[in-house]
Amino acid sequence: MPAKKVKCIHCGTLVDEFVTECPNCGKPVANKWAPTKVSEAPWKWTPAKKKMNPLIPVAAIAVVVAVAALVYLRMIK
Ligand SMILES: [Zn+2]
Numbered sequence: 001m002p003a004k005k006v007k008c009i010h011c012g013t014l015v016d017e018f019v020t021e022c023p024n025c026g027k028p029v030a031n032k033w034a035p036t037k038v039s040e041a042p043w044k045w046t047p048a049k050k051k052m053n054p055l056i057p058v059a060a061i062a063v064v065v066a067v068a069a070l071v072y073l074r075m076i077k
Contacts, residue, residue, distance in 0.1 A: 004017040006029065013024040022029050 005014040006017050008022040008029050010027040011025040
C-alpha cells in the first residue's frame with residue numbers, strides 16, 4: 001500500500017499523510033488551526049522570573065504531617 005499523499009494546507013505541496021510538518025513550508029500540514037509560529041527552542045526561553053513560593057511545599061508537608069499525627073493520636077487512644 002503506497003503512502004497516501006495529502007496537500008499541505010498552507011502551500012499546496014503534496015506531502016506524506018503522516019508527516020506533521022510540511023517539508024516545503026515548515027508549517028503543520030494537517031491542522032490549519034495549529035499555530036504556524038512555533039515557540040522557540042527551550043534553551044532560548046528566558047527563565048521564568050516568578051519563582052514558586054518556597055513556603056507552599058513546606059506548608060503542604062506540614063499539613064500532611066499534622067493530619068497524620070492527628071489520625072495516629074486517635075488510633076492509639
Ligand atoms: Zn507547505
